[in-house]
Amino acid sequence: LIFAARAGDTDEVRAALASGAPIDGRDANRSTALMMAAANGHADALRELMGAGADVNAINSLGNTALHWAVFTSKLAAVEVLLASG
Numbered sequence: 001l002i003f004a005a006r007a008g009d010t011d012e013v014r015a016a017l018a019s020g021a022p023i024d025g026r027d028a029n030r031s032t033a034l035m036m037a038a039a040n041g042h043a044d045a046l047r048e049l050m051g052a053g054a055d056v057n058a059i060n061s062l063g064n065t066a067l068h069w070a071v072f073t074s075k076l077a078a079v080e081v082l083l084a085s086g
Contacts, residue, residue: 001025005033008042023054030061038066041075050085
């Protein structure tokens with residue numbers, strides 16, 4: 001799921017979720033799929049993950065959220081999607 005989100009592959013995100021991948025699973029840095037979609041500016045993947053219940057307030061090992069990642073990497077579309085989610 002994290003790799004699909006990082007790549008912005010929404011079809012693969014849906015397939016991973018349908019096969020039971022944990023929505024808030026973590027990588028070695030405790031980052032989630034939502035964080036990786038945000039860091040790479042994949043707005044559609046963000047919407048897909050949030051629609052499936054991803055935790056927008058999850059933090060990684062450095063204390064960063066998906067919104068932090070979107071801002072750090074200057075991904076305006078991702079920032080807008082995350083802010084619009086409340």
